[in-house]
Amino acid sequence: MKYLIPILLLSLACSSPKEDNHRALVFMSDFGLEDGAVSAMKGVAFSVSGKIRIFDVTHEITPFNIYEAANRLQQVARYWPKGTVFVSIIDPGVGSARKSIVLKTKSGHYFVTPDNGTITLVADALGVEQVREIDETRNRLPGSASSYTFHGRDVYAYTGARLAAEVITFEEVGPEFKQDMVRLKIPVARINGNVLSGMIPVLDVRYGNVWTNISDSLVKEMQVKPGDKLHVTIHQDSVLRYEGDVPYAHTFDDVKVGEPLGYINSLMNFSLAINQGDFAARHQIGTGEQWKVSLSRSK
Amino acid sequence: MKYLIPILLLSLACSSPKEDNHRALVFMSDFGLEDGAVSAMKGVAFSVSGKIRIFDVTHEITPFNIYEAANRLQQVARYWPKGTVFVSIIDPGVGSARKSIVLKTKSGHYFVTPDNGTITLVADALGVEQVREIDETRNRLPGSASSYTFHGRDVYAYTGARLAAEVITFEEVGPEFKQDMVRLKIPVARINGNVLSGMIPVLDVRYGNVWTNISDSLVKEMQVKPGDKLHVTIHQDSVLRYEGDVPYAHTFDDVKVGEPLGYINSLMNFSLAINQGDFAARHQIGTGEQWKVSLSRSK
Amino acid sequence: MKYLIPILLLSLACSSPKEDNHRALVFMSDFGLEDGAVSAMKGVAFSVSGKIRIFDVTHEITPFNIYEAANRLQQVARYWPKGTVFVSIIDPGVGSARKSIVLKTKSGHYFVTPDNGTITLVADALGVEQVREIDETRNRLPGSASSYTFHGRDVYAYTGARLAAEVITFEEVGPEFKQDMVRLKIPVARINGNVLSGMIPVLDVRYGNVWTNISDSLVKEMQVKPGDKLHVTIHQDSVLRYEGDVPYAHTFDDVKVGEPLGYINSLMNFSLAINQGDFAARHQIGTGEQWKVSLSRSK
Numbered sequence: 013m014k015y016l017i018p019i020l021l022l023s024l025a026c027s028s029p030k031e032d033n034h035r036a037l038v039f040m041s042d043f044g045l046e047d048g049a050v051s052a053m054k055g056v057a058f059s060v061s062g063k064i065r066i067f068d069v070t071h072e073i074t075p076f077n078i079y080e081a082a083n084r085l086q087q088v089a090r091y092w093p094k095g096t097v098f099v100s101i102i103d104p105g106v107g108s109a110r111k112s113i114v115l116k117t118k119s120g121h122y123f124v125t126p127d128n129g130t131i132t133l134v135a136d137a138l139g140v141e142q143v144r145e146i147d148e149t150r151n152r153l154p155g156s157a158s159s160y161t162f163h164g165r166d167v168y169a170y171t172g173a174r175l176a177a178e179v180i181t182f183e184e185v186g187p188e189f190k191q192d193m194v195r196l197k198i199p200v201a202r203i204n205g206n207v208l209s210g211m212i213p214v215l216d217v218r219y220g221n222v223w224t225n226i227s228d229s230l231v232k233e234m235q236v237k238p239g240d241k242l243h244v245t246i247h248q249d250s251v252l253r254y255e256g257d258v259p260y261a262h263t264f265d266d267v268k269v270g271e272p273l274g275y276i277n278s279l280m281n282f283s284l285a286i287n288q289g290d291f292a293a294r295h296q297i298g299t300g301e302q303w304k305v306s307l308s309r310s311k
Numbered sequence: 312m313k314y315l316i317p318i319l320l321l322s323l324a325c326s327s328p329k330e331d332n333h334r335a336l337v338f339m340s341d342f343g344l345e346d347g348a349v350s351a352m353k354g355v356a357f358s359v360s361g362k363i364r365i366f367d368v369t370h371e372i373t374p375f376n377i378y379e380a381a382n383r384l385q386q387v388a389r390y391w392p393k394g395t396v397f398v399s400i401i402d403p404g405v406g407s408a409r410k411s412i413v414l415k416t417k418s419g420h421y422f423v424t425p426d427n428g429t430i431t432l433v434a435d436a437l438g439v440e441q442v443r444e445i446d447e448t449r450n451r452l453p454g455s456a457s458s459y460t461f462h463g464r465d466v467y468a469y470t471g472a473r474l475a476a477e478v479i480t481f482e483e484v485g486p487e488f489k490q491d492m493v494r495l496k497i498p499v500a501r502i503n504g505n506v507l508s509g510m511i512p513v514l515d516v517r518y519g520n521v522w523t524n525i526s527d528s529l530v531k532e533m534q535v536k537p538g539d540k541l542h543v544t545i546h547q548d549s550v551l552r553y554e555g556d557v558p559y560a561h562t563f564d565d566v567k568v569g570e571p572l573g574y575i576n577s578l579m580n581f582s583l584a585i586n587q588g589d590f591a592a593r594h595q596i597g598t599g600e601q602w603k604v605s606l607s608r609s610k
Numbered sequence: 611m612k613y614l615i616p617i618l619l620l621s622l623a624c625s626s627p628k629e630d631n632h633r634a635l636v637f638m639s640d641f642g643l644e645d646g647a648v649s650a651m652k653g654v655a656f657s658v659s660g661k662i663r664i665f666d667v668t669h670e671i672t673p674f675n676i677y678e679a680a681n682r683l684q685q686v687a688r689y690w691p692k693g694t695v696f697v698s699i700i701d702p703g704v705g706s707a708r709k710s711i712v713l714k715t716k717s718g719h720y721f722v723t724p725d726n727g728t729i730t731l732v733a734d735a736l737g738v739e740q741v742r743e744i745d746e747t748r749n750r751l752p753g754s755a756s757s758y759t760f761h762g763r764d765v766y767a768y769t770g771a772r773l774a775a776e777v778i779t780f781e782e783v784g785p786e787f788k789q790d791m792v793r794l795k796i797p798v799a800r801i802n803g804n805v806l807s808g809m810i811p812v813l814d815v816r817y818g819n820v821w822t823n824i825s826d827s828l829v830k831e832m833q834v835k836p837g838d839k840l841h842v843t844i845h846q847d848s849v850l851r852y853e854g855d856v857p858y859a860h861t862f863d864d865v866k867v868g869e870p871l872g873y874i875n876s877l878m879n880f881s882l883a884i885n886q887g888d889f890a891a892r893h894q895i896g897t898g899e900q901w902k903v904s905l906s907r908s909k
Contacts, residue, residue, distance in 0.1 A: 036656055038649070044517040045344075045643075046371040048387035051337070052577075054366055055390035058335055062364065062392075065660065067652055072644040075518060076587055088646035091653035091763065093660075104587055108564030158527070160562050162577035165390065218642040219673060228756070263758050265706030278647075278760030288674055288702055343816040344643075345670040347686035348876075350636070353665055354689035357634055361663065361691075374817060375886055403886055407863030457826075459861050461876035464689065 036092060037176040040069035040085060041101040041164060042076065049162070053099075053169035056153055060170065061177035069098070076104040078129050079300065082196055083214045085123070086133035087279055094120035099172035100130050101164035112146040112167055113193065114175070114185045122182070124172040126163070127189075129196040136198075143193060146171055147186030199301055201226040208234060208282075212246075212303040216277065220290025222246075222297050224305045226282040231260075234309075238262040241310035242274050244284065246295070249302045254295045257310045258284065274307075282307065335391060336475040339368035339384060340400040340463060341375065348461070352398075352468035355452055359469065360476035368397070375403040377428050378599065381495055382513045384422070385432035386578055393419035398471035399429050400463035411445040411466055412492065413474070413484045421481070423471040425462070426488075428495040435497075442492060445470055446485030498600055500525040507533060507581075511545075511602040515576065519589030521545075521596050523604045525581040530559075533608075537561040540609035541573050543583065545594070548601045553594045556609045557583065573606075581606065634690060635774040638667035638683060639699040639762060640674065647760070651697075651767035654751055658768065659775035667696070674702040676727050677898065680794055681812045683721070684731035685877055692718035697770035698728050699762035710744040710765055711791065712773070712783045720780070722770040724761070725787075727794040734796075741791060744769055745784030797899055799824040806832055806880075810844075810901040814875065818888030820844075820895050822903045824880040829858075832907075836860040839908035840872050842882065844893070847900045852893045855908045856882065872905075880905065 037057055043049040054066050069088050073081045081102040089098065103110075103126045111127040118139030123131045124146075148167055151174065156166035174180045201210030201224070210226035236242065238260055246254040259266065261273040264287045272291060277283040285291050297303065336356055342348040349370050356365055368387050372380045380401040388397065402409075402425045410426040417438030422430045423445075447466055450473065455465035473479045500509030500523070509525035535541065537559055545553040558565065560572040563586045571590060576582040583590050583604075590596065635655055641647040652664050667686050671679045679700040687696065701708075701724045709725040716737030721729045722744075746765055749772065754764035772778045799808030799822070808824035834840065836858055844852040857864065859871040867886045875881040883889050895901065 034660055036653075036660070038653075042517070045367075045369055046516045047513070048368050048383045049577075051366065051368045051387045052390040055335075055337075055387060055392075055395075058364070058366070059390070059392045062333055062335075065656070066366070067649065067656070067664070068643075069646050069649045070643055084646045088649045088653060091650040091657070093653075093657040096653075105564055106562065108562060159575070159577055159579065161574060165577065214645070217644045218640070263704065263706055265703055275759060276757070278650075278757055278763065280757065341816070344666075344668055345815045346812070347667050347682045350665065350667045350686045351689040351876075354634075354636075354686060354691075354694075357663070357665070358689070358691040361632055361634075365665075404863055405861065407861060458874070458876055458878065460873060464876065 034063050034065055035095045035097055035176040035178075036065045036067055037172055038067045038069055038088075038092060038096055038098045039071070039101075039169070040073065040081065040098065041071045042073040042081070043071050043101070043164070045071055049164070052162075053165045056165055056169045057173035057176075060173035060179060064173060064176045069100075073102055076102065078102055078104075079196060080214060081130045082133045085130065086137055089121055089134050089138065090119070092121065095122075097122040097124065097172045097176040099164075099168050100125040101168055102126075102130055103128070103163065106161055106163055111189070112148070112163065113189050114144050114146060114171070114182070115193070116141040116143075116182055122172075122175060124168050124175070127194050129194045131193070132196040132198060135193070135195075142182070143189040144182065144185040145187055145189040151180070151185065197301075199225065201230055203230060203233060206234075206308050208307040210282070210305050211301060212297065212299045212305060214299055215292050215297070216283070216285075219285065220292040220294070221277070221283050221285040222291050222305075223277055223279070223283045224281055226305065226307065228276045228280040228282070231276070231282055231307075234307075236260050236309065238266070243308050243310045244274065245306050246297060247304045248298065253297060264288075333362050333364055334394045334396055334475040334477075335364045335366055336471055337366045337368055337387075337391060337395055337397045338370070338400075338468070339372065339380065339397065340370045341372040341380070342370050342400070342463070344370055348463070351461075352464045355464055355468045356472035356475075359472035359478060363472060363475045368399075372401055375401065377401055377403075378495060379513060380429045381432045384429065385436055388420055388433050388437065389418070391420065394421075396421040396423065396471045396475040398463075398467050399424040400467055401425075401429055402427070402462065405460055405462055410488070411447070411462065412442050412488050413445060413470070413481065414442050414492070415440040415481055421471075421474060423467050423474070426493050428493045430492070431495040431497060434492070434494075441481070442488040443481065443484040444486055444488040450479070450484060496600075498524065500529055502529060502532060505533075505607050507606040509581070509604050510600060511596065511598045511604060513598055514591050514596070515582070515584075518584065519591040519593070520576070520582050520584040521590050521604075522576055522578070522582045523580055525604065525606065527575045527579040527581070530575070530581055530606075533606075535559050535608065537565070542607050542609045543573065544605050545596060546603045547597065552596060563587075632661050632663060633693045633695055633774040633776075634663045634665055635770055636665045636667055636686075636690060636694055636696045637669070637699075637767070638671065638679065638696065639669045640671040640679070641669050641699070641762070643669055647762070650760075651763045654763055654767045655771035655774075658771035658777060662771060662774045667698075671700055674700065676700055676702075677794060678812060679728045680731045683728065684735055687719055687732050687736065688717070690719065693720075695720040695722065695770045695774040697762075697766050698723040699766055700724075700728055701726070701761065704759055704761050709787070710746070710761065711787050712742050712744060712769070712780070713791070714739040714741075714780055720770075720773060722766050722773070725792050727792045729791070730794040730796060733791070733793075740780070741787040742780065742783040743785055743787040749778070749783065797823065799828055801828060801831060804832075804906050806905040808880070808903050809899060810895065810897045810903060812897055813890050813895070814881070814883075817883065818890040818892070819875070819881050819883040820889050820903075821875055821877070821881045822879055824903065824905065826874045826878040826880070829874070829880055829905075832905075834858050834907065836864070841906050841908045842872065843904050844895060845902045846896065851895060862886075
């Protein structure tokens with residue numbers, strides 16, 4: 013009994029164990045790093061709490077490209093722990109009537125974003141637990157009401173930080189969002205007879221590798237194995253942009269420097285590359301729905 | 312009485328509450344992120360104390376462009392909490408007789424910088440509390456005395472980190488700086504009859520929006536309201552670079568994609584943009600004192 | 611005796627003093643920041659422990675350029691404290707038989723890297739304490755075994771984070787690496803009579819300064835002092851690319867804006883620059899073994 017008071021005090025004073033659990037706040041935007049916009053957002057977040065840990069997905073999303081943003085978020089989200097709060101600001105409709113929402117996924121991740129489709133892929137991959145609309149009367153940087161063009165700083169960074177720091181609960185974000193979220197139309201890869209068909213959502217920009225939406229498991233269904241030769245075509249709408257035979261390789265090192273290969277990328281999707289070269293630049297390959305890929309075994 | 316000792320021990324051992332208050336150390340430079348210079352500075356800071364939290368404004372300031380740097384700092388500083396230490400290294404005079412100073416503003420922010428004008432705008436906006444000159448005999452990375460070309464690492468990062476970690480007090484930076492700080496000549500926007508005149512300090516680079524120094528309150532003084540049409544001219548010195556009528560819009564969404572607008576930016580200044588387009592690139596608009604903007608109501 | 615329990619509890623509960631000592635985890639890669647690869651690695655690291663502090667050297671290494679990477683690492687490592695864990699992923703051989711190793715230097719720094727020569731210069735500068743091979747059966751992100759192309763995320767970030775967070779000891783990385791590490795052939799600068807000869811390992815990219823491998827001490831051995839004139843030639847293989855006389859200056863400010871100079875850079879090596887200009891661009895100077903520099907006193 014006599015130790016009760018010190019133990020109690022101890023548990024009040026020592027918040028350090030809880031500190032371990034501080035959530036990450038992870039920013040993504042199309043702002044670039046040349047000016048101070050990203051820093052202003054982080055300043056707002058750090059002002060909410062000096063304890064939250066602040067990181068980035070990237071700020072180099074092509075301006076207003078929601079499709080690219082959705083893919084980047086999907087590439088990254090599952091590698092961050094449960095409880096991580098992502099703040100995504102690709103917002104061509106800033107200041108318009110578009111809604112501001114927070115998605116909580118079944119995996120326990122949070123996504124603070126304008127309702128414009130950016131979270132389509134993570135919603136599919138991680139499952140929708142609940143969506144809430146940000147109540148800006150409560151969740152907006154005090155004093156910022158006269159600014160209409162930087163919701164990333166005044167609403168999203170502020171709300172994301174308060175959620176990550178547990179200043180507010182998910183419920184306190186605002187009311188449940190009853191309408192349907194905006195969703196991008198995402199093409200699905202398929203097998204038709206002996207041919208696998210898909211498209212090119214993004215490039216592995218830095219190296220010029222071409223990432224398709226054809227999953228590892230579809231390739232396995234075709235019983236293609238490392239060492240097999242694949243016949244590949246790439247069309248931009250109806251125009252043939254590439255046709256060739258490439259080995260389906262386990263790793264880049266299975267082919268000589270300068271030679272093409274097919275492989276499974278870090279998202280477990282089929283991809284095309286040139287070992288230490290740039291497949292996309294060499295064959296002028298782009299991304300988006302109009303870029304179609306088909307695969308079959310070489311004859 | 313008998314609980315005194317454990318409670319005492321507890322308060323000695325548990326420094327976590329104070330930890331909340333650890334100051335941010337925020338770097339700005341023209342170094343870029345391609346090489347290791349920024350990382351060397353952060354390593355020096357982290358070696359001073361593993362507890363300070365380290366962030367960036369940007370490292371993409373155009374080399375030696377103090378005017379641009381002053382504007383970026385001004386864009387960002389007030390969004391960071393009181394006590395934040397900014398380390399700004401745009402330093403064309405490195406190794407020369409230029410002084411090294413720390414400004415403490417009335418708002419409680421610190422700016423560690425060469426005395427070259429970079430802090431002109433934050434000094435005006437946040438108020439000068441006191442300026443001290445860095446005493447390099449005490450505030451210099453031990454062992455670095457033979458290097459003359461990287462004061463960012465050897466003097467500024469080291470001093471900034473010691474100030475942020477409270478290893479030294481502001482007084483221990485060095486003696487009060489009695490002479491006048493170098494200040495940039497900053498043009499002021501004015502109303503002349505029916506015409507508002509200002510200039511273009513910086514662009515919102517990523518989107519090509521043109522930011523002027525004409526404040527929201529000057530626009531209000533002219534009784535211009537959202538929906539009104541404005542006649543805008545932009546001159547580079549005496550050459551007309553743009554002339555047109557644009558709606559004064561509340562948000563980008565008030566005009567169609569591809570159309571121009573005038574609006575109040577996130578710094579509460581009048582700006583010009585094309586909705587989802589690039590006004591600066593389209594009309595080849597630059598920045599600096601020679602770029603003059605005038606506004607009047609359209610007839 | 612009666613205070614023993616609370617004190618014991620206290621020391622269990624209050625881990626904050628140890629927290630000061632948390633090691634930095636510092637990433638370097640050739641991934642760029644445009645996509646989510648760096649963020650996925652940091653997410654893996656943060657999932658290992660929310661306490662480790664995560665930083666970067668740079669992610670803008672020229673793809674697959676191990677020589678450049680070795681120089682950047684060397685530029686930075688010694689400014690980070692003992693115990694810092696560097697994770698370096700320039701990995702043209704990903705998925706091949708190349709080994710994955712961790713170097714512990716005599717200075718107490720750790721380098722997690724493919725065995726491809728990236729750590730040649732830090733091994734020389736900081737001394738080799740021991741090298742261990744990563745045992746991927748124990749040190750690999752759970753669930754990632756089917757991915758062969760992103761060891762940065764699945765092996766290196768994961769192992770580096772576990773080492774930085776002290777989840778594993780250095781010994782638990784894997785068995786001692788008994789064979790010789792891959793080492794780059796690094797040319798050495800020399801004095802021949804009145805001529806100092808060296809090469810150009812890297813540029814100070816942002817400013818176009820040309821950094822040589824000729825050390826400050828070699829220059830001193832030639833008894834060259836600030837104010838002396840130096841005759842400089844630069845050859846690319848046998849082709850003369852630059853020949854001129856430059857003052858050996860203490861700082862940039864010793865010459866007029868636009869004029870060339872020789873000086874000692876922040877790594878204490880002889881370098882060439884134009885004050886506020888771009889020496890490398892002006893004279894089209896590159897880097898690598900084939901770029902040779904010679905210095906002598908001007909006549």
